[in-house]
Amino acid sequence: MTEHRPGSWDPASTEPWFRSDAPAERWLLPGYSRDTRERTILLELLVRVAFPTVFVFSIYLLFAGHYRAGGGFSGGLVAGQAFVLRYLAGGRVDDSSPFSIRPPVLIGVGLTIAVLTGFVPVLFGAAVLGSGAVTLTVPVLGKVKLVSSLLLDVGVYLLLVGVVLELLRTLGSGIEADMAAGEGRRR
């Protein structure tokens, strides 16, 4: 099947117009197949549903950490598990990932955020890595108490997602590509 790029229909091309907005990803599309022996339809469908849910759950864990079980670590790991599920079901992350960001960049950004939360309090006269709480009145939600350590949690979260993506990229698709290349088949 040929590649489709939505929204770039060239009037002079021979492609029919109703294909111009076909999905960009190849993940789970009919016709796109890994080795048919490895495909599990049930898993794919479930993951299709579960992925966003798990993702939202991880965000919840991130914000809820300070008051109930959770936190940046748990949130990041759960988000990572979501991507793991996606990989197990659908194949190579780099082909099907909605992120165009490279995992090392994500890791770097997470680490930088975490370190910045260390230095920023100095500007406000507090100690390094000091924390403070601010209570905001948000229109719909009412009073929202934000603690500055949430930023650290966000940094941890991003970093962990990046780590898991990196692992999937290297250990997952990297090794898979190796095996495929070793067996002489082109992906």
Add this chain to the structure above:
Amino acid sequence: MSVLVAVPVLLPLGAAGLSMAFGRFADIQRWLGLLVLGVIVVDAAVLLHVADVHGPVVLHLGGWRAPVGIALVADRLAALLLLVSVIVMFSVLLYSIGQRITDYGRGTASTTFHPIYLVLCAGVSLAYLTGDLFNLFVAFEIMLASSYVLITRRTTANRVRAGMTYTIVSLSSSVLFLTLIGLVYAATGTVNLADLAERTDQLPPGPATALALLMVIVFGVKSAMVPLHFWLPDSYPNAPAPITAIFAALLTKVGIYAMIRTQILVFEREPSWPLMLMFALATMLVGALGALAQNDLNRLLSFLLVSHIGFMLFGLGVYDVAGLTGVILYIVHHITVQATLFLVSGLVTRYTGTVALSRMGGLAGISPLVAVLFAVPALSLAGVPPFSGFVAKLALLRSGIELGTSWGYAVTAGAVLTSLLTLYAVARVWTRVFWGKRREPEGDPDHSDELVVGTGDTSQGMVYATGVLVGATVLVAVLAGPLSAVSERAAIDLLSGQAYRSAVLGGGSGG
């Protein structure tokens, strides 16, 4: 002011993050690395000055006072060692950039080298500055994780095996360390070093001594004390020259530093510690004999490294002001000299194409500069005056004789013998590598790894960086007066522990 204490740790971590984010741009990575390390050098110098004049600089992270929060403490010892270490790291980074170890071929950026190097720097700084046992564990983890990556980077299959030895042994010692922390917390209820000092008095003597000895062993593995040293000669020589230089110069010294800090601060002891003197003697002799048996230049230097760790253990075993002054001087001297020697070894391999001493010859005629660059640190290592090795060794020998016990005399004699054996080893390298008939450089046996040998040319960066470090060793010798004065003050502070404890627990500077 106290934010200066956090800079050497947090700045490189942040820069590492940025470096990873900008993984595609080699220039940005290089300049970032050099800039950050330069800033830390300045910071460490300022810290040393302030610590020397005003007493320990304490930063309570997050504003939480110890023992609730983590305290970073920069006293004379920590600041001095930090300064020397970062200077060495800076020079080695220059060397690595010069060696193009950070790239592979033109036009490709390497994501891994610069961020990992910066993280390593952060780990080393944290190890020196932290006042908390668990934070020390974190520092070791940071350091060791970076070192695992650096030692296995771009290696061939058979060299990964050497890296595995190193990784597994270090992981085992980390497991032991973590167990130790668990035991410490179970027994005393705190992991803050200054607080521990007060609570170990309340422990019964059996567990207290066991804790002390377990700490000795854990840090002994990291600092390659005999009989825990075996991993070092098997793993260090297989990495590229600057990596080995950094490991040899810093990682083992951090182990020694941790041993000194924990033993002296936390436990009470009288001068003369026979167990440590025993370990020191064994380490000195086993290392020196091992060096004499080698044909591989890097392995020889690794064994000499082990041997000279024994000198530092010697000073620790003497356990009085004179001994500790000697240890501090020796650490300062050895960090610079050992790093320089490994860098020179890298230069030598570039020229000769081999690491086997029996296949080298006549290098003094080909490149007199390399000969001089080797001679200075080599003589310093062997303790020949007027170089830094002599000054440090003199301090240790004096302390050994002043101690007056039979163990003290025995280890002093052992130290003298080791010095002689080191001189012999170094002279052998000189006669085989720099004297003798000229040999043509052998080609690079393995183009796929990071060792580029036998090209007969070295880049300016490599030579300048090595020159800077050689100059640093000479500077250590020239500045022996002020350095020994600072070391003596640091040793006195260390033994009494009063200034440290009151700075951390009492009215020390907080936010």
Add this chain to the structure above:
Amino acid sequence: MLVLVAAHLFAALVLPAASRRHTRVAFAVAALLPTAALCWALAHTAPALAGRPPEESVVWSAPLSLEFAFRLDALALTMTLLVSGVGALVLLYSGRYFEPGGGDAARSAPLLLAFAGVMLGLVWSDDLLAIYVFWELTTICSFLLVGQSGVSRSSRRASLQALLVTALGGLVMLLGFIVLGEAGGTYRVSELAQQPPTGAPAAVATGLILVGVFTKSAQLPFHNWLPAAMVAPTPISTYLHAASMVKAGVFLLARLAPVLGEVGFLPATTAVFGIATMLVGGWRALREYDLKLLLAYGTVSQLGFLTVLAGAATPLGALSVAAMLLAHGLFKATLFLVVGTVDHQTGSRDLRELSGVAGRLPLVTTVAVLAALSMAGLPPTVGFVAKEAAFETFLGGEGGFLVGIGLVLGSVLTVAYSARLLWGGFAGKPGVPTSTASAAPVGLWLPAAVTACGGLVLGIAYPVIDVLAAGYAEQTFGHPAEYHLALWHGFTPPLWFSVLTLLGGLTLFLLNDRVLGLRELLPARLPDAQRGYERVMGGLERLAVGVTGRVQVGSLPTYLAIILLTVLLVPGMVMAFRDTPVEQLRGWDKVLQVPLALVILIAAAGVVRATRRMTAVLLVGVIGYGIGGMFVVGGGPDLALAQFLVETLTLVAFVLVLRRLPARFTETASSPGVQLPKVLLSVAGGVFVAFSALVFSSARDTPSVVSQEYLRRAEEEASATNVVNAIIVDFRAFDTVGEISVLAVAATGVASLVLTARSARRRRRRPADRTSTPAASAGSVTGGSDPEVAE
């Protein structure tokens, strides 16, 4: 004074730039510096001898008592004449001797100058540690000068031997210095001399210092490095091994005489070693055919003589040692220079080949004869004056008559080999063709002539040398010696002994061949210092290889086993044998812990016994979940959550990697003999950890202060109800930042390893195509992904 020494060294640093191209000029310029030093010293003769020596001191490191303290007293002045005077002459000679533009010249000029400076520092030093500094520097300079470019094996071995033997002595001597300094409270020789330490420290220090003296001054049994070092070019041998470096030991004894004078065994020890050396050296000199080796053994012998005198600890001995130092320096330097000239002009120094040189090189011969007369101790040379004083010390009734006899025997040998030298080098021999020799250039015979004439002049004008030597004796012992150096004392016993010596020596020389024949009757395997040295070095090598081979096994399980064993032995023993209290043991806190513990234990056992990798990995996962379960039961939901998540991720990573590995473990099972100790060790390790946990947790029965603070502060100050999270991101946020960097590093490391393997494999597949960047090759194989470049 420091300026002068430093100027030598600085000029030596600068000289290499010039010495390759303008050899003679470079050497001449270099000779200026010792000359300047000599002039300066001579200008201060009066205060030096009168007891007001010029002094100077620069502190290097106060806490370590390291300072450069210089002091020009009588002994220093005497040595300066040798060091700087002969040094300047040798430098001028070298300018002519070395091939211009050659490597030897380029190397030797700066090194010789540096050596001159260092030697000057040595003789001027008043501080023990500074003496050591300069002592070792002379060792290093000598190493480099003897080895030259190190092309020939013999020069490498000789320089290494010299280095090791003298460095050994130096290090032992350093210990002696430290003992002395600590006992006396100061490292300044002049201050120690006023209040010498006594008792055991002084005796120990003396013994240690004597080792240093004996190695440097080539006494038995350390004497072999000196003849071996004759591979060096002649000017270097002259300066180092005749005039200055080897004298350092004797000089040190002389310098420390007031400090060590109280030690009882000093004269006896020096006498024994000195006489033995003198006799052995002279004996060997009679056997050598190489003129330079003959002189070398002669030097060994004379150094023995000097050692005996220096250790004598009487004013008369001091007088004679000062005189003899000067005399020996002058005549030995001359003779070495002459031999070098003969070698340079005729091309040989083997006395079996030389013949009739006297006719060809008359000036050189005259110079040689003058020096040989001084060596043999004939009037009116300074050698005679000094020898008379020496004989007077021991034979004049003050004691040590046996020593005197020994000295006489040694002098007999000296006369014999002096005659042998003259005959061998210059006489015409029947049956040997006359050697061809062009006339020697001025630069080659003038320096030797200066020293030879110096020997003659000082002998005739003996009051000059008397003032010098007497000054030293007085400064050392506080009162002048009654004896005065002179050519004629009357018909005293020393005179008769001198006559006896002369006759005996000449006889011995004439009967030399028969004596050599006698030698064949001696047992073949006499102790030989050179063989002893080689055997020691060989033994050291074998020891090194043996120890390292046994210890550095290369096996990872062994290393881990040793670490574990050390943990068990050292702290474990302490805990087992001290009185360690253990609180009441309970079975469990919650019933659910029991099945969980069982599951964990069974899974652990299963991992060890598993044969398939997947099984082992899954069981590891079970262990992890079991521990998570323990956390849940124990009441730590955050911990349990983290544990479950991490365990899942680890399992995933494991499974991903296992795709590349064989299904079963491929290592062969080790034999039961190896497995049993491993099992025992592991079990013991586990028991130790468990036991420690018990012991340590029973050491505290109150809750930790820190935990209470956390609980108290979490709500108000950290705005959190989840205390665990507050600890992670607030109280101990720094740990978190550290640990996430570890994670980042680990991920990067994994990427690096995997991708390295891939690129390595790719590179192997296309060995010829090394110019292609990895990016290009990556694109063609994997179609679109770019991890290589990003790596």
